[in-house]
Amino acid sequence: MKSKMFRLSLAVAFVAALLFIPTTFGCHRCKSGTMRCLGTQVQLCAPNHKWKTVVDCNKLHRTKKQFRCVKLPNDRCSCRAKKETEHGQ
Incomplete structure (x- = not known):
């Protein structure tokens, strides 16, 4: 049971990281002045x-x-x- 919860929390953390990275470093953002x-x-x-x-x-x-x-x-x-x-x- 604990390993199932661990996998679920790991999956949630992975999805959250995928959503967080583009907004922080995003490909659509550019360096001002370039x-x-x-x-x-x-x-x-x-x-x-x-x-x-x-x-x-x-x-x-x-x-x-x-x-x-x-x-x-x-x-x-x-x-x-x-x-x-x-x-x-």
Whole structure:
């Protein structure tokens, strides 16, 4: 009987840990101030640790060229014109 209760409490603790970890370290949370690229969009992590679109590269430049978001080495993002070979993708 004790081993059955022990297993049950262990299972409850495991489920509680699974629910606790994503809210604490969560994949959906980001470090405030960091940037990322999402297709043609540049996104910035807001102070509430949620991603917010700052710029859509194709709406920023009023030309017929297609633009894409490029991650730079200094953890920043930039809008760059797509090369001719990339248009079909």
